[in-house]
Each structure stands twice: as C-alpha cells, then as structure tokens.
Amino acid sequence: MSKRIDVNNLNVYYSSFLAVxxxxxxxxxxxxxxxxxxxxxxxSTFLRTLNRMHEVIPGARVEGEVxxxxxxxxxxxxxxxxxxxxxxMVFQRPNPFxxxxxxxxxxxxxxxxxxxxxxxxxDDLVESSLRGANxxxxxxxxLDKPGSSLSGGQxxxxxxxxxxxxxxxxLLMDEPCSALDPISTLAIEDLMQELKDEYTIxxxxxxxxxxxxxxxxxxxxxxxxxxxxxxxxxxxxxxTMFSTPSEKATEDYISGRFG
Amino acid sequence: MTTTETQxxxxxxxxxxxxxxxxxxxxxxxxxxxxxxxILITLAAVATFLLVEAWPAMTMGAEELGKVVSxxxxxxxxxxxxxxxxxxxxxxxxxxxxxxxxxxxxxxxALFISxxxxxxxxxxxxxxxxxxxxxxxxxxxxxxxxVLVPFLQPFYQFLADxxxxxxxxxxxxxxxxxxxxxxxSAGIVLAIMIIPIISAVSREVxxxxxxxxxxxxxxxxxTRWEMIRMAVFPFGRSGMVGATMLGLGRALGExxxxxMIIGPGLTYSLLVLQPNQHNTIAAYIALQFPEANATGVxxxxxxxxxxxxxxxxxxxxxxxxxxxxxxxxxAN
Numbered sequence: 199m200s201k202r203i204d205v206n207n208l209n210v211y212y213s214s215f216l217a218v219x220x221x222x223x224x225x226x227x228x229x230x231x232x233x234x235x236x237x238x239x240x241x242s243t244f245l246r247t248l249n250r251m252h253e254v255i256p257g258a259r260v261e262g263e264v265x266x267x268x269x270x271x272x273x274x275x276x277x278x279x280x281x282x283x284x285x286x287m288v289f290q291r292p293n294p295f296x297x298x299x300x301x302x303x304x305x306x307x308x309x310x311x312x313x314x315x316x317x318x319x320x321d322d323l324v325e326s327s328l329r330g331a332n333x334x335x336x337x338x339x340x341l342d343k344p345g346s347s348l349s350g351g352q353x354x355x356x357x358x359x360x361x362x363x364x365x366x367x368x369l370l371m372d373e374p375c376s377a378l379d380p381i382s383t384l385a386i387e388d389l390m391q392e393l394k395d396e397y398t399i400x401x402x403x404x405x406x407x408x409x410x411x412x413x414x415x416x417x418x419x420x421x422x423x424x425x426x427x428x429x430x431x432x433x434x435x436x437x438t439m440f441s442t443p444s445e446k447a448t449e450d451y452i453s454g455r456f457g
Numbered sequence: 458m459t460t461t462e463t464q465x466x467x468x469x470x471x472x473x474x475x476x477x478x479x480x481x482x483x484x485x486x487x488x489x490x491x492x493x494x495x496i497l498i499t500l501a502a503v504a505t506f507l508l509v510e511a512w513p514a515m516t517m518g519a520e521e522l523g524k525v526v527s528x529x530x531x532x533x534x535x536x537x538x539x540x541x542x543x544x545x546x547x548x549x550x551x552x553x554x555x556x557x558x559x560x561x562x563x564x565x566x567a568l569f570i571s572x573x574x575x576x577x578x579x580x581x582x583x584x585x586x587x588x589x590x591x592x593x594x595x596x597x598x599x600x601x602x603x604v605l606v607p608f609l610q611p612f613y614q615f616l617a618d619x620x621x622x623x624x625x626x627x628x629x630x631x632x633x634x635x636x637x638x639x640x641x642s643a644g645i646v647l648a649i650m651i652i653p654i655i656s657a658v659s660r661e662v663x664x665x666x667x668x669x670x671x672x673x674x675x676x677x678x679x680t681r682w683e684m685i686r687m688a689v690f691p692f693g694r695s696g697m698v699g700a701t702m703l704g705l706g707r708a709l710g711e712x713x714x715x716x717m718i719i720g721p722g723l724t725y726s727l728l729v730l731q732p733n734q735h736n737t738i739a740a741y742i743a744l745q746f747p748e749a750n751a752t753g754v755x756x757x758x759x760x761x762x763x764x765x766x767x768x769x770x771x772x773x774x775x776x777x778x779x780x781x782x783x784x785x786x787x788a789n
Contacts, residue, residue: 251676256576283678293669297691306687307677357673364677 200227200398201267201284201367203248208262210243210252218244219427221262223417230390230399232413232436234406236451239419240428241402242290242372248400249285249370250278266367283307286366290373292353294345294360301341303356304328307364323363331359332389351382358389362397369393371401375408387412406452410440418448504765511759514752526753528745535723537756540741541763543723547640547735548767551715552708554644554729559651560701566652567659572685583660590653598717601646606637606718609645613637613730629731638720641729643737646714651704658703662696663689695779702775709768712739738764 203225210218218240225231233241246252247260250271264271271281294303304324308315315323324341328334333355337348345356354374361369371390375383390399390412403409409416417433432445443449514522514537523531529540566586570579617628670688679687690697720732721744728734736744742757749757 249676251672254672254675279678279680281678282676287676289669289672289676291669293667293673295670295673295687295691297694306674307679310677310679310683310687360673360677 200396202227203368203398203400204265205248206263206265208244208247208260208264210240210247210260211258212255213257216427218247218419219429221430223430223433225398225400226415227398228394228396229414230394230401230412232409232416233400233402233419234404234409234416234451235419235428235431236421237404238424238428239421241417241419243428244419245370245372245400245402246287248368249287250281251287253278283364284366285368285370286361286364287370287372288354288357288361288374291377292350292357294348294353294356296344296346298345299342300328300337300345300348300356303345304359304363306360327359327363328356330362330393331355332385332392333359349382351378351385354378354382354386355389358386358393362393366397368398368400371399373402373404376404383408406440410436416440418443418445418451420447420451507758507762507765510755511762512755514755514759517752522752522756526750526756527748528753529756537759540723541738541760543725544736544738544741544760545763545767546725547723548709548737548739548764550727550729550735551640551644551647551719551737552705554641555647555651555708556701556705558645558648559655559704562648563652563655563700563704564659564697566656567663568685568689570656570660571663572681572689583657586653586656586660588653590657594650594711594713595717597646597650598714601642601714601718602638605646606642609642610637613639613641617730625727626730627728636720636732638718639730639732640719640735643715643719643735644729646718647708647711650711650714651707654707655700655704658700659693659697662693662700665696666692698775698779702772705771706768709737709764709771710739711737712743716740716743 205221205223205225208218208221209216210221221244233245235241243252248264248271252258252260260272262272266284270276294300295306298306301320301324304327305315305320308320308323325334325338328337333352336352337356340347345353348356354377358369358374375386378386387408390401393399394414401409401413413436415433416436416439418431418439419428420431421428432439432443432448434443439448440452443452514526517525519531519536519538522537523529529535529537566582570582570586574582614628616626620626621628666689670692671684674684674687715737719736719740721736721740722733723736724734726734738760742760745753745757
C-alpha cells in the first residue's frame, strides 16, 4: 500500500518564474513527513508536484524527477490522471462536493473512470472509509444528507475518507488543519497517526507544534526574499530538527526568531 | 483601589445621534425600493393592458366575431380560441426544436471557452459570441431565407427519402413544392439566434465554479470531462437552467425571423418538414396586425395575452426546477 518517494533535483516553475529550486529528498513509506517554512517558500507548490496537481495551473511545469518506488512520475507514458489515483490529496479548506450526499462524496473517486461497483460493496466501502477517517459514528444515520451540512472538521475528515476510499499509496495533506478549530485539529492529528500504519503521509503545515507532534521526519523550506525561489534548507528526523538543527536558518525559524 | 473623584464626563446626547451617512443610507434604500417596485408596476400594467384590450374579443360570441374579423372563421374550425390553440402549439413546437438544438451546442461552446480553450483563443471566441447576440433578428431572418433554407433543402430531402416513415419527417404530398420554409427551418434559425445568449450566460456560470471543487475532483484522478461532470455541472446547474430559459424566452417571443421563414398554417401536426402547418403567436400577430380592424386588434391582443401567460409559466417552471434541490446547491 504505502510507497517510498524519491525526489531528485526538482525545479518547479510557474511559466518562467522559478518557484522552487533544486530539491532532492526522500520520503519513507509508512511514516509522516512534514514540510514547514514561512509563507511563500514553495512548500505547498512542491507538495503539489508529488501528484502532478501542480500542472493544473496554466503555465506551470517542473524539471527533474519524482520517483515513487522507482517509477518517475514525470516520465513519458505516465498519465497524470493515473498518478493522482495513486497519490491522494487533502486540501487546505474542506471541499466536499456540495451537490453530493455524504455517501456519494466518499464514493466520488471510486466511481470515476467508469468503474462499476455493486451496491453492497459500495455500502461496505463507505463504512470502512468513514471508519478509517473516524467519522462513521457521527454520520452513519445521515449518509444521504449533503456533505456541506457537516461542520468544518467533519467535512475535512469526509475529504480524508474520500481520499482513502480509492486506496492510494501516498496521502498528501496541504495544511489540512489550518481552517479548523483545535478540537477538530486534534481529531485529524490522531487520525494521521492511525493512517500512517497503511499510508505514506506528507503534510504541509504552518504550525510547528503540529509538525513536532505528528511527523517522523521534517523538512524545512525557506526563501531568500520575494521573487527568489524557495529552497529545501534541511531535512532530518523530527526530534533532531526541533532540538539540534544543523542549519542556522532552521534554528532561527523554529525558535521563532524569524517568520 | 480607591474611587477617583472625577467621573467620566457624560457625552452630549448628540454624539450618539445621527451621523452624516444616515441621509444617504435611507435615500438609497428608498431609491432601490422604488426601482424594485417599478418592475411589479410594469408587470401589472402590461397584464392589465392585455386583459382590458383583449376583453371585447374574448367576450364576443364566436359567430359574431367571425363576421367582424376577417381572419377568424368559426365555420372553418378557426374561432379565436381555436386559433390561439394552434398558435400556442406552433410556438411551443418551434421553440422546442430551437431549444433542443441550441442547448447542447451552447453548453459545448461555453465549456470549450471556460475549460478547454487556450486563454487567448477563449477571449476572442467570447467576444465573437457576444457579437452574435447583437445581430438583429431581421438579419437572421433574411439570412435564413436567402442562405439557410436553400442549404437545408437537400438535407430535408434526404430525411424525407430515408426517414419519411417517421411521422415527424414525412415529406409534403407529391406535387407540392419542397420549399424548406417549414417549422424545422424556423427552429434552426431560432436555435442559431439563441445560442449566443445561452452560451454567454453558461460560460459566466462555468467560470464561477470554485477552484476548490475542481481541484478536489482532479486530485482524485478525474479526467477533465469527469471533473466537469463532478464539479462544474452540479455547481452551474441552476445557472444553466436560467440561461436556457433566457434563450427560450427569446425564442418564444421572436417575430421577424419566423415570419420571414415559415410558410404559415394552423394545424396540430408534427410534420416539421411540411410547409403551411405551423405558425407562432408573435409571427401571427405581426402578420395580421396591419390589416386588422378594432375588434381584430382586440383578438390579436388576446393572443398576446396567451403568449404572456406561456412565458410566465415557463419561467415559473424553471424557478421550480432550480429550487427543487436547493439543499444540495452549494449555497449553504
């Protein structure tokens, strides 16, 4: 289920503007990897290159390679649609489809690409995915109600259920808690700890405490100034990063002297 | 803590009174209320006018009306109410043809502009569509008669030859000239006329689709078309219905193009490839108005009243369709 990601010399562009420069890193399977750094340092941009969502923006492109268990996502013969079925994503703001019910939201990805699924299989998948996202108990009596009737935290867990329903190898989370209250945040963080038994999880967060709480490894991105490209400064095991970082910039950022 | 001697000085009451913006605020409120009422007054005035003017013809006996008004012939099954029936049918039939042809094309155009075309091409195409909407209907009518009808004739011939056994496409009886001045041609010209308005409104609606929902679909591995079905259409559904109804409104009321193209007739037939079968209310009124006497005008206004009611009903139906699933609309 979970797979290893290797990124080699990746440059990310918006048209001619270099947004992220020369990133090389490795992401271990069955772990949580956190990307931290100040706003505009390119950590979200970089995250979106891991499932080729970056190129949805007109003019966006990359150079370099992203290997998932040795397969280059940017190779010829690779279809971004297929990539995204293997690398799921949860966004900053909860985005369940407003016209679909809770159950339909969970099944939205499964029914794509003209896949057929029997009624009982569908019911089982809805339950297992919602249980996987710790949401089943709260919504099991109103699966036919619109997804937008849930609270923000519940909506975000619905989005996680939707993402894990298609059984991806990797789960990307782009600041999944930044629009949520502390209790919902805690629920999502707990969920990440459970999910990492099965999935490779990569999370972008503005919240350093969150990175320290949930992640096994942390990568620090920084930017020299506006108009300059973001860079990977340092990546290490999370306890090491937060106690004895090897770079001065990391230490400044973590101790709050900057950013 | 010791209490201080100096109490905070009581503010003069005027500090909490009115403020400079208050007048402008209430003035604007009245202005917008007046503007809102104006639409109701206009509607009521039109309805009253139609009723009052149509009343003499509506209350007159069929026989009597037939004697006074040249185009009403009760003895030939064409009393006022019967004519209105034929015309309502013709109007709806021709508008339906137009709508069936125009809607898929317009949605396609709108989607191409909003989600498929490169940005620069999309902009140019958008201007062109807006330009098409500004072409007067007389021009469409002339173009329909001079260019489209001759162009369509061979296709009609083909349909009649090979699909003539379907009642819809039955050819004119032998000996009659295959003119092409038929309901189908009128429907096609109307379709071309309403494509710009439907696609312009749909395009605006599609462009409003939240990026968030589009990306949610794409991130699950949706193709572009699946993303459109999953995020764009559900979001834009009420807008698409509204756009279609705008188009239908224009088709229902269109006079000149239909008048110039169609060979008019009064029947309830489905023979859209035969001339002298159908006519629309608006075209019929325009045709008869110049030579109508006072009672004749009153009869024509009664037909106008029927058109008014159809349009009202169509719009209410559209509203109802839009509001049926408002719980899932995304507005909450």
